[in-house]
Amino acid sequence: MGASLKDVAARAGVSVKTVSNVVNGYTYVTPHTREKVEKALAELDYRPNLSARNLRRGRTGVIALALPELDAPYFAELSRFVIEAAAERGWTVLIDQTDGLADRERQVLQGIREQLIDGLIFSPVTVGREELSARTDSTPLVLLGERILDGPTHHVAIDNQRAAREMTEHLISLGHTRIGAIGAQDNPSANTAHLRLAGYRQALAAAGLPYDERLVPVTPAYHRADGAALMRRLLASDEPPQAVFCFNDLLALGALRTALSAGLRVPRDVAVAGFDDIEDGRYSTPTLTTVSPDKERIARTAVELLDARIGGNGRGGRRAAEAAVPEVTEVEAEYRLVVRESTAGTAGTSGA
Amino acid sequence: MGASLKDVAARAGVSVKTVSNVVNGYTYVTPHTREKVEKALAELDYRPNLSARNLRRGRTGVIALALPELDAPYFAELSRFVIEAAAERGWTVLIDQTDGLADRERQVLQGIREQLIDGLIFSPVTVGREELSARTDSTPLVLLGERILDGPTHHVAIDNQRAAREMTEHLISLGHTRIGAIGAQDNPSANTAHLRLAGYRQALAAAGLPYDERLVPVTPAYHRADGAALMRRLLASDEPPQAVFCFNDLLALGALRTALSAGLRVPRDVAVAGFDDIEDGRYSTPTLTTVSPDKERIARTAVELLDARIGGNGRGGRRAAEAAVPEVTEVEAEYRLVVRESTAGTAGTSGA
């Protein structure tokens, strides 16, 4: 084990307190003393023991980011921003992968990481209001990408339903009347899927178009392979859709691949739209029309919210008066509809 | 702050030691006592304070994964496996993004995370043997994806140069004689770039093909946008290449997009190959020929190596005898050449 404050103090011929003062950048240290201490610090290559510091301070400077899977581009991009924003405020981020499994999500809520973390940013897939209310762990929590209205927690999310409706309206405005949806889920607590489906149905209804269940296959997951498989099914039907709205970009890219492999031209034979605006879709051929949530804003807001709840920054700031923080904050993040080649025509590369 | 062992002990009418025994699952506790303790534990919703435990045990159960950027699919996929493998061994993973910046990489090596972590898995971009040797932080370290031969550290990597040579040979075997390379870098310590370039040149030389600098533009980064821009430059030249070997899949996908936008058919007019085998390339049109490193194996091996160095698992295992661990371990990971549509023809979707 490395040198401790005591070792440094002994070497510098001062007390532990003085060394601590120097290490923590307190004022009121004679230049002479400071110099001595710094010399000893350097000679012993002193590194503070964070466990001890944390124990003493009652905080760790670490927050957890819990999400379904790091290798889904949307989450990878989001994580990037979360880690950046956290780093700016002195926080270190630790990652928990839930794979969207209800069990693991529940564990996350109950605090597997125990006192290791000062706060939690959580992007749930299946967890609902009840689980949230049943939570006993008191670690500050901010929910991401889910809008559980009137839930007991802070959260930041876009209006999924509205965005889905607008995207569907876009497809309708292009003259399509048979519009498929890829991404519906059986799981009654798959919030995102339900919201996006609701938006899709809303748009259809508003346009006087029928809701055809055959055009809305159910998917277990949101990966490229699922999109590809479901698109195959849709194309094989008697009346294939003229357009397909996929509930995320990964599904859309899979669907796109299937369509192109089948010799269809996109968007001429079938239009494809996605959701998330991952970088992939800006370089696919054709480029992908999508809903673009402001990921950086979402990440930043989540970190700020958490920061406010915890009070002070990761490097041992003091706890702010809890009273100053409003009980529950709901932030609605912005999004944009980005129309690109996969629905608009093959003329240009708009939006990217 | 939550309940401590002392509180639980008081409530259960036993000593702290007994509670500790129960919490840590030691044997030799009367069923009766155990029951009492468990009751108190539940009533107080006891959660061990990890800072205290860590301080005491001299370890934290946390390892850091330092990599350039989480939103590059290769790293996202790798991280997924690292986190999985770590979780299986009781470790929690914290992420450090370096953006490939020399400064930040140096900080990582010197241990910004101080005593917060028990070990470090590091995927460097610019750091070289000197920096590695100059390292004073004694946290166990495993290097990833870089083969700094005879370096002072454990590492696991594929043979970049050989893989690059084989890919170039593949392109040559297709009859191409003007083969571009996208991914060379000026930075003398950009190890990966140099190794892959060396492999490329080796193959050319072996085939008696000239090395033409104009076909090897330099890139600052390895993103899709860079690949797209560089491809534009190559295509604009007097004698555009018949095939392009990109040093990663992101560059390749960018290059692909440029080629298709320009109205070229791939691979007929120009073949494109990548490196990394990210999922993207399995669903692009055309699908992407690439070098596929065994990411899961790499991640798993890195975690195992680290585990061995640290000794015992994340949840308080004992430190193993240091002597049992060999000084420096170099593991060469497997890779496969995956030929897909972007070089092979448009007949089928091989390899995916």
Next chain:
DNA sequence: TTGAAAGCGCTAACAC
């Protein structure tokens, strides 16, 4: 401006 010492919550050596 610096020092002495208590104590954060936990584990483990040692006693009983």
Next chain:
DNA sequence: GTGTTAGCGCTTTCAA
């Protein structure tokens, strides 16, 4: 089987 207690390294109150 269970209890007592020292001490991990640090911060911080209180004194000097």
